Amino acid sequence: MTTPAEKDIVIKVENLTKRFGDFTAVNQISFEVNKGEIFGFLGANGAGKTTAMKMLIGILNPTSGKANVAGFDIYNQPEQIKRNIGYMSQKFSLYEDLTIAENINFFGGIYGLNDDEIKFKSEELLTKLNFHAIKNNLVSSLPLGWKQKLAFSLAIFHSPKIVFLDEPTSGVDPITRRQFWDLIYEASHNGITVFVTTHYMDEAEYCNRISIMVDGEIKALDSPKELKNNFQIDSIDDIFYLLARKAKRIE
Amino acid sequence: MNAIEIINISKTYKSKTKTITALNNISLEIKEGELFGLIGPDGAGKSSLFRILATVLLPDVGSAKILNYDVIKNFKNIRKLIGYMPGRFSLYQDLSVEENLKFFATIFETTIEENYDLISDIYKQIEPFKNRRAGKLSGGMKQKLALSCALIHKPKILLLDEPTTGVDPVSRKEFWEILKKLKSQGITILVSTPYMDEANLCDRIALIQNGKILDVDLPENIVNKFDKDIFSVASDNMFLLLNDLRNYSHTLSCFAFGDSHHLVIERNKADENLLIQYLSRHKNLSVKKIEPTIEDCFMQMLQSEN
């Protein structure tokens, strides 16, 4: 957050491009994400979502273009970016062979919180998730939905400015999926920006704004309501279908 | 005639630390020519059921028949009749599209040419990439190839375990269109999915959770059986709205459903006007009484289970 004018913008992307050889995975995308916003990043398999996300979280260098995440430049300050964001992928969740408490301590530790902070925050977390009674249970014994809740809570354990979620609800039952979104809402309400990809189109509706990526380009970007107005189509599902069907690329 | 009959099947997995009941006394009948959906989230027991039907897993209790062959005693006969696509089936990543298909054709004692008409609709879509390694295909393409491989020996029954999981919505739609076509060719299809919105695309569905079948019926009957009132509510502040609705005295449950929240209350306890009154502090409020979706029904069943 450098100047007052940009105060509310936590992600600013300008003409970001990534080429692998002669293949342009991400082609000149530009967008901004505001503080506390839930930003849905949609696209078919192979549209370039994952590549774009990897650049934003500082683990992949762009070919060209600019991007600023949480106030830091993705080229020069990837380490600062990593300290100010949380990340949760559908694959990575937690250490299954550690207990809930051990996982919490571990993640607190790698984010550099001191012992008192970890103690205070883990109490808070256990209370919020109602995990006190089971804090010494192995994570492997938890139902999937609980694991995901814990994983999300740990992704925002260090109070990051932005949390990136990569298909966080794949295959989860509908109630747990909603409960997960409750957590997202709450995080957003507390000022954490949420950047999320999903294959569930109803979840796209929960986002303040969504972008739809096709063949490495952003083909639509607006609030779900405005998109529906502009396209004169009353479901995001159909808008997505309309746009993504035109995709040429098969990755 | 029933293509698949499942009678009182149970299956548990034991490890040192815990016992997991994957299937708990399941019975099902699937008619010939039906497109039958097994709907439930991960860990509901879908894959175990598929494995038992595909004769690669033995049930602890109970029996099952496919076209009158017993899955335990006559497993060899069954293996000739079914096309099975396991969950997370990944083909051979380092073989090309064509090599994969050829390989599966050969081990099922047939050739691509012999059964080309059956798979042509699907295969035509991936044929331009036939020299590409399977590992380099997109999720949707992979599933189409896997389906082609499962179809290559003209099975009478298709067992598809979560073919659309992790696949983008466009590819999912295309995949279901293919299934419809296959059904019209007389193939019985048992398909599982965690996506509730796919339930309406099936002839009949079974809702499954924690190894138990919650209900089996036509999708529309499941919706009709819903005995609560359900409202779709939206406003400018969806987060506050959700909290307000959950605190409403008649609320049984309230969950976000895309651009609105679905509020479930007992029959005739409230109407739109009462709700609008209760939510008067919200701007741009809209309250509508609606028909439930399969997902609403499933969630209601889950809640009454607990």
Add this chain to the structure above:
Amino acid sequence: MKQLISFIQKEFYHILRDKRSLLILLGLPIVQLLLFGFAITTEVRNAKIVIFDNSKDLVTQQIISKIQHNKYFILDKTINHPNQIEDAFKEGKIRLAIIFQNNFQNDLLHNNKAQIQIIADATDPNQATTLINYISSIINDFQQDLYNQNKIPYTIKTEFRMLYNPQLKGAYSSVPGVMGMILLLISAMMTSISIVRERETGTMEVLLVSPMKPWFVVLSKVIPYFVISIINVITILLLSVFVLGMPIKGSILLLAFSTLLYIFCALSLGVLISTIADTQQAAMIISIIGLMLPVVMLSGYAFPIANMPELLQIISNVVPAKWYIIIVKSIMLKGLGFSDVFDELIILTFMTLVFLLISIKRFKVRL
């Protein structure tokens, strides 16, 4: 049959397309052998020696001067007491000590016989052998000269002693060890991994459901690695003979037969492992801990079995590589025949049958 061929073809695709593994499969034996072969230079120059001359007569002077003029040797010093020999070796400067007995000239001229003792530092066995060969040929030359002059057949008897490594363990004896290890690694580990991989990717379920017989699956997994193993055996043998200069004293046919038997044994072990392991990593760990370690530690490849504690000696009997290495040594180095390795062959055959039986029993037609 067509199923089987197409399956085997697929396996070869897997192997040939994984360039890195292929390189390891085919390159590992070469690297292993060359490491042993070229860590040891076969030609030795300027090796320092000491001479302890008890006789100090004309003949010994002649021989010493001949040795001194040879480019391979440098006389470090002449010593006067036998105790100094060991000290000289311990300083590590010298490679060889030559000891002339008392009355050398006298014995040679009057009894037509005299003795030289040669002690070599065999920590580098190849070098020691080479040096001894040089010395022998110098002494032979000298003998020949004497004969040409006098027409009397004088014999100079050379007695060799190897210090530190009396069995001359080194390149030669490492070849059987490398064969025992590489074949086991490729046949057992790679086979088990490739079977388990099918299970991991879900393709095994489809294969089981197919009309293909389960043992076809096993056979198709085994054959490609069988072929690669044979290629490796041929590379190893060619390298040993032509690069390391190691002879095959016994029958090549017998060697080939025993090797095939050992490969079968390793392949059946691989199938057995695949029925136990659930993941590729597990298969690899079982192969390394269950197979590689015993081969290295217990087969006599790295440590002589005779020096092991009794318990380990007993355990070493169940390591197939131990028996194979004995067979290969007997055939290649000692030139022994079928009847001499008969017992070991029977043991290997028995082991193979046991492994096969267990794997067939354990190989499930279901998950």
